[in-house]
Amino acid sequence: MKLDLSVLSGLTRTDAAADRVVPPAGFTVRLTLFTSAAMAFLAVFALALSLASGRLAQSWGDQLARSSTVRISAAPEEMAAQTAAALRVLETTPGVAAARALSREEQQALLEPWFGPDLPVDTLPVPQLIDISETSEGYDSAGLRLRLSAEVPGAVLDDHTRWRRPLVAAASRLRLLGWVSIGLIAAATGAMITLAANAALAANAQVIAVLRLVGATDAYIAGAFVRRFTLRALLGAAVGTVLAMLGLLLMPGAGEAGGFLTGLGFQGWHWVLPLLVPPLAALVALGATQAAARRVLGDLA
Amino acid sequence: MIELENVAYSYGGGELLTDISLNLAPASFHFLTGPSGAGKTTFMKLCYGALRPTGGHLRLFERDVTLMDRDAIALCRRRIGVVHQDCQFLDHLSVAENIALPLVVSGQDSADEQANLRELMGWVGLTGRAEALPPELSGGERQRAALARAVIMSPDVILADEPTGNVDWEMSQRLLKLLVELNRMGKTIMIATHDLSLIRAAKQQVQARVLRISNRRLQLAGADL
Numbered sequence: 001m002k003l004d005l006s007v008l009s010g011l012t013r014t015d016a017a018a019d020r021v022v023p024p025a026g027f028t029v030r031l032t033l034f035t036s037a038a039m040a041f042l043a044v045f046a047l048a049l050s051l052a053s054g055r056l057a058q059s060w061g062d063q064l065a066r067s068s069t070v071r072i073s074a075a076p077e078e079m080a081a082q083t084a085a086a087l088r089v090l091e092t093t094p095g096v097a098a099a100r101a102l103s104r105e106e107q108q109a110l111l112e113p114w115f116g117p118d119l120p121v122d123t124l125p126v127p128q129l130i131d132i133s134e135t136s137e138g139y140d141s142a143g144l145r146l147r148l149s150a151e152v153p154g155a156v157l158d159d160h161t162r163w164r165r166p167l168v169a170a171a172s173r174l175r176l177l178g179w180v181s182i183g184l185i186a187a188a189t190g191a192m193i194t195l196a197a198n199a200a201l202a203a204n205a206q207v208i209a210v211l212r213l214v215g216a217t218d219a220y221i222a223g224a225f226v227r228r229f230t231l232r233a234l235l236g237a238a239v240g241t242v243l244a245m246l247g248l249l250l251m252p253g254a255g256e257a258g259g260f261l262t263g264l265g266f267q268g269w270h271w272v273l274p275l276l277v278p279p280l281a282a283l284v285a286l287g288a289t290q291a292a293a294r295r296v297l298g299d300l301a
Numbered sequence: 302m303i304e305l306e307n308v309a310y311s312y313g314g315g316e317l318l319t320d321i322s323l324n325l326a327p328a329s330f331h332f333l334t335g336p337s338g339a340g341k342t343t344f345m346k347l348c349y350g351a352l353r354p355t356g357g358h359l360r361l362f363e364r365d366v367t368l369m370d371r372d373a374i375a376l377c378r379r380r381i382g383v384v385h386q387d388c389q390f391l392d393h394l395s396v397a398e399n400i401a402l403p404l405v406v407s408g409q410d411s412a413d414e415q416a417n418l419r420e421l422m423g424w425v426g427l428t429g430r431a432e433a434l435p436p437e438l439s440g441g442e443r444q445r446a447a448l449a450r451a452v453i454m455s456p457d458v459i460l461a462d463e464p465t466g467n468v469d470w471e472m473s474q475r476l477l478k479l480l481v482e483l484n485r486m487g488k489t490i491m492i493a494t495h496d497l498s499l500i501r502a503a504k505q506q507v508q509a510r511v512l513r514i515s516n517r518r519l520q521l522a523g524a525d526l
Contacts, residue, residue, distance in 0.1 A: 021405065023393045210389045212351075214450065215379035216406035217372040301371055 021211060022204060022224045028196040032229055035192040036236025036281050037243070043185045043281075044244035044274045050178025051273070052264045057171030061164065068141075070099075070130040074154035083128050086152045090132060093147070095139025102129045189233070189281060190288040197229055197292035208300055222293035226286060233285030237278040245274055302327060302362055302457055302489060303348050303381075309356030310343055317343050319517045321357070325458060325491060330484045330507050332500045333493040334522060335514035341493040344514060345462045348491065349381045350374035362457075379407055382451030386463035388443045390435035396442075397422065397431040400449045407454065418453065425449045425479065441472035448479055458489040465499055473499055481506050 070090070074082045083101050090099035102110075107126060111119055141159045148155040201208070211221050248265040266273065303325040310318040317340045325331065325348075333341050346352040347359060350366055359366045361377045369377070390399045401418050404410045422428050425445040430438065438446060444464055451459055461480065465473035477499060484490045484507055494500065503509050511522035 020394060020398070021391065021402070023391070206389075207391055210391055210402070211406060212375065213378070213383055213385075213389060214403040214406055215375050215454070217375045219372065220406050297371075 019224065019227065021216075022200075022207060022228060028200040028203075029232060031196045032193060032232040032285070033236040033239075035189060035196070036233040036285070037240035039185050039189040039192075040237035040240030040277045040281055041244045042240075043182055043277050044241055044248070046178050046181040046185060047273060047277070048244075048248055048264055048266060050175050050182070051266065051270050053171050053175035053178060055267070057168050057175060060171060061168045066134050068132045068134065068157065068159040070132060070148065071156045071158060072128040072130070072152065072154050073125075073156070074128075078154070079128055082152050082154050083130065086130055086148065086155050089144075089147050089151055090130065093139055093144055095135050095137050096132055096144075097135045098133040100131050102131060186280070186284050190284045193229060193233060193285045193288040194292050197225060197289040198296060200229075201225060201293060201296040205300055208297070218294075218297045221297060222290060225293050226289045229289040230282050230286045234278050234282035237281035241274050241277045245271075304360040304363075305347070305354075305357065306359075307357035308347065308354045308359050310340075310347060310352060311355045312343075316517060318347075318514070318519075319356075321519045323512070323519060325489050327457070327489055328484065328487045329489050330481075330503075330509040331489075331491040332503065332509055332511045332522075333491060333514065334495060334497070334500065334511060337495065339514040340517065341495075341514055342462055344519070345383075345460050345491070345493050348458075348460055349378055349383050379403065379454050380457050382448075382454065382456040382459040384444070384447045384451045384459070384461040384464045386466040388435070388447040390443070390446070392435050395432050395434060396427060396438065396446050399435060400427075400446055400453055402450060403454045409454075421449050421453055426475075440467040441469070441475070444468055444472070444476055445479070448476065452483060452488075456488070458491070459483060461490070461492045463494055464492060465494065465496055470498075474502060477503055477506075 070086055072079065072082050072086060087099055087101065090096050104122075107129060108119055110129075111126070141157060145157050148157055208221055251265050303323075305321050305323045308318065308321040309316060321344070333344060335341055343352065347354060350361055350369075353359075353366055361369075361374070362380060364373070364377070366374065391402070394402070397418060398405075400422065401410060401414070404414050404418070419428070419431075422431055425448060427442060427445055427449065430442060430446075435443065435446070444467070448461075448464070451461075459480065464476055464480075468476065473496070480490050480492065481503065492499075492503075500509070500511055504511075513520050513522040
């Protein structure tokens with residue numbers, strides 16, 4: 001199917017007489033406006049979801065890839081000695097940028113979401129955690145495990161690999177699903193507008209017969225319908241896009257909670273991307289109506 | 302301008318017209334007659350390219366119709382004014398807009414053309430009905446509006462299919478007078494009608510050739526007309 005983009009220049013033309021040859025209104029107007037608005041609304045959300053998933057995958061990947069934890073489980077009287085031994089091992093391990101034992105308060109803060117703020121950490125057999133920051137080269141985790149098992153029997157190294165991979169994979173998959181959704185939305189928009197254009201063309205068979213009688217070319221007749229549907233789709237999509245952007249603006253910001261849903265909006269220059277949805281919807285409508293017009297005009301010949 | 306050479310037209314397995322040969326010369330005046338269902342409208346549609354012959358050769362302005370696409374035929378049709386019995390208007394447009402429709406679709410709706418439109422509406426006696434909608438017109442007014450629309454592009458040929466079918470005698474004479482005037486301006490006219498009194502009246506005003514479709518063939522009508 002060849003898309004005739006020359007009609008784009010005609011979209012901005014002020015030709016009241018040419019626009020009036022097709023009877024106004026009808027349910028196809030409302031159908032096209034509503035479909036375009038609804039699809040644009042969904043497309044903007046799918047776009048936001050996809051971009052947020054991408055950011056999340058990147059963030060999780062970066063954060064988890066550059067940090068790891070040593071957990072020391074030992075009797076209370078041996079805890080300090082084992083912690084010091086583990087820190088000594090880590091300080092001499094290539095690829096470890098920094099290693100720091102978490103304070104009692106920090107460990108309490110980690111447990112707070114599950115046990116509440118009044119947790120008496122002192123009375124619980126909570127292991128000591130050591131937070132490790134890696135250099136960009138990283139360390140040899142197998143070698144470090146061997147050294148720790150030899151020098152600090154109660155230490156367990158967690159390099160987050162088993163957490164990281166499925167999380168990053170899930171976020172990446174979510175991003176892909178977002179883009180697939182946008183593709184499906186574009187296809188559904190095209191299908192709906194094709195149906196509406198077919199209905200409008202079939203309902204105006206008599207108008208088309210009169211236009212042909214007075215010497216109108218197929219391009220002129222198709223143009224009258226294409227122009228109308230394209231502008232309707234553009235208008236509907238603009239309304240849907242604005243509503244979706246307002247909805248995203250009203251989402252809670254990514255503050256302290258910092259969770260996935262609170263970061264669903266656009267960030268930075270990504271706010272420009274939803275503005276592409278209305279022209280893309282108009283382009284889809286243009287192609288769909290051109291194809292429908294070509295087919296119906298051929299059938300009516 | 303319009304040449305038919307052994308033209309045949311079949312539809313649904315049956316041959317409606319066969320072995321039709323005719324050359325519509327410039328400034329000629331033709332009547333096409335024959336009983337209802339003889340194929341007058343089919344013949345007229347062939348002449349303005351709405352139908353394509355299934356046999357023989359049909360040339361519009363020296364171009365073979367079988368070699369032309371729809372847009373090329375549409376461009377040819379701007380040189381052929383067509384008047385139908387049922388007129389075929391766009392009911393959501395005013396009478397003036399309907400008459401100007403050929404100008405609009407051909408991109409010629411300039412200020413000069415708008416002046417010509419007013420003059421033309423005066424010529425067919427519809428000046429006061431410019432803003433009316435087609436359903437508000439009487440039968441005679443509709444036919445005159447259809448004639449005005451057919452001639453606004455100053456076509457070389459005017460084909461009128463039963464133009465007086467829905468009007469009284471007085472109005473049919475008025476329409477005939479307009480068509481005779483157009484012929485005197487050099488236009489080629491062909492009128493399909495089964496109204497023999499109209500043909501007799503026309504022959505008193507203009508030299509007209511009368512053709513008859515009978516048994517799917519085109520013949521010169523006899524002297525009884």
